[in-house]
Amino acid sequence: MSFSFELTKTAQQAQQASQVLLDIGAQGRSQLLQQLAIRVAQYKDDILDANTLDLEASREMAVPSLMLDWLRLTPERVQSVAQMLQAIATQPDPLQQGTSIACSNQNAQCCYAQSMPLGVIGLVYESFPDLGAIATGLCIKAGNALLLKGGAESSHSNRMIANIIYDVLDQTEGQPNCVHLLPADQSDVTRELLTLRSHIKLLIPYGRPGLIQRVIKNATVPVLQTAISNCYLYCSDSAATDIASHMIIDSYQSEPDAVNAIEKLIFHKSCSTASITKLIATLQKADYRIKIAPELRSQFTQFPVAQTEEWSHPLLNFSVLLKPVNDISEAIVWINQHSSGHSNCISTSSYQEGRLFEKNVMSDMVYINTSPKFERHPQCGEVALGIARHSRGWGGGPIGFRQLTYRKLITHG
Known part of the structure; x- marks a missing residue:
């Protein structure tokens, strides 16, 4: 050339x-x-x-x-x-x-x-x-x-x-x-x-x-x-869903670009319908769009089913996709297949689950029970592009x- x-x-x-x-x-x-x-x-x-x-x-x-x-x-x-x-x-x-x-x-x-x-x-x-x-x-x-x-x-x-x-x-x-x-x-x-x-x-x-x-x-x-967005959060059956909702909402608060926005929520199948419904209501009150995996259609008929490709790409439109899994191992496999791989999160009260997640999830940064909100000029640490x-x-x-x-x-x- x-x-x-x-x-x-x-x-x-x-x-x-x-x-x-x-x-x-x-x-x-x-x-x-x-x-x-x-x-x-x-x-x-x-x-x-x-x-x-x-x-x-x-x-x-x-x-x-x-x-x-x-x-x-x-x-x-x-x-x-x-x-x-x-x-x-x-x-x-x-x-x-x-x-x-x-x-x-x-x-x-x-x-x-x-x-x-x-x-x-x-x-x-x-x-x-x-x-x-x-x-x-x-x-x-x-x-x-x-x-x-x-x-x-x-x-x-x-x-x-x-x-x-x-x-x-x-x-x-x-x-x-x-x-x-x-x-x-x-x-x-x-x-x-x-x-x-x-x-x-x-x-x-x-x-x-x-x-x-x-x-x-x-x-x-x-x-x-x-990378921007397409971050995942796994919510354990031992976690409080209000922590998960806070992590999601706060992850979008970096301006002007929500670099570490949690767009995908995977939760343990043992989480009660009432707790997931409460989490959804909190997100809707904050003007988030909700989409669900096919296996949730019978429980949440009012929400559209997410397209297959949406699980692997940034949405950048204040949408949150929900999916149940059998256990943390299934969650990790799914995240490793579909996330952007820069930042992923877990909400759990189990130390062992946190260690298992941080060890096996393929992610440059892992957040445990805390928001992944990105700041270019953090109070502690270097300025980041x-x-x-x-x-x-x-x-x-x-x-x-x-x-x-x-x-x-x-x-x-």
């Missing part, structure tokens, strides 16, 4: 800029991000004005309501971006993390693993204009350059945020070429981006399942597979410095 000269040149510049980011050191990168946090807060009104243009154009183009929710910025959401950038700036330097390891070389005096930046990372995303700024913060802190490929629906917002980033890079020690916003209206740029292995070390797709699958299918560059699935050698879980660096093994004689 013959690559566009401009894209290849841009990627080369980014690759060179990543080395400059490494050279300015941890303090230089942190100061850069502190300035970026200040600028985002200062230009909040300009960002919101640009976002209004995107929203107006998207409504005229009949963009789906889900994407409009992801696209819509608020003063609080922009302020949260500034706070996240400030938090990233003050976090420990991820490149200072060295780990001693056993030496396989008999002549070696010491061996250790040093965290290093990947180089150039590409973010392919739709809606979510704030992700460009958050990804910039995480990448710069870890010494990486970043290529941003946003959607046409958020082009004004993305451009305004990119201009703020460019201004900060121009006026600080940062290398101006370490962040590039690629054209939103050129699909050939996306195709080239997915296969530019010579310069890009990792691609992160973020958005609807269709976008993520297209990137995975067409990319020759390594892909960090992100989203949630990744363990795949192709890349670790799953919150997308932070761990996925944006690699370990270089160093041996001293």
Whole structure:
């Protein structure tokens, strides 16, 4: 395939800029991000004005309501971006993390693993204009350059945020070429981006399942597979269903995207009809749509039966599917076959059941009697871009410095 000269040149510049980011050191990168946090807060009104243009154009183009929710910025959401950038700036330097390891070389005096930046990372995303700024913060802190490929629906917002980033890079020690916003209206740029292995070390797709699958299918560059929703909850016969209903409702409270939304509830067949009816009533009161497995038709005739494919795909429409199982082992088998595999949950009063579930369910994160609600800026822990699935050698879980660096093994004689 013959690559566009401009894209290849841009990627080369980014690759060179990543080395400059490494050279300015941890303090230089942190100061850069502190300035970026200040600028985002200062230009909040300009960002919101640009976002209004995107929203107006998207409504005229009949963009789906889900994407409009992801696209819509608020003063609080922009302020949260500034706070996240400030938090990233003050976090420990991820490149200072060295780990001693056993030496396989008999002549070696010491061996250790040093965290290093990947180089150039590409973010392919739709809606979510704030992700460009958050990804910039995480990448710069870890010494990486970043290529941003946003959607046409958020082009004004993305451009305004990119201009703020460019201004900060121009006026600080940062290398101006370490962040590039690629054209939103050129699909050939996306195709080239997915296969530019010579310069890009990792691609992160973020958005609807269709976008993520297209990137995975067409990319020759390594892909960090992100996931949104299609999380399962198993409710044991020993559990109180009010805990299960709280876990479901709270899992949807992360804004703007319910990354860890529980869309599928599997419950032990011994759970009483009265308790399940109460749980359903709680969910309906909170405006959730209910669908059932075929084996529940005789008990709950008022609800539609879920289609087979719905058990394996994100619904993203405030629906909850219900299914009874004979025991926890059957629940685990079903979850392993149908969930997205990034976050799954259990509600139980049995310690043994909790241990069995966490050991055998194929999931990057497991939640026991607690909500899986996702927060990009948690009170404790690092800022995260989203949630990744363990795949192709890349670790799953919150997308932070761990996925944006690699370990270089160093041996001293």
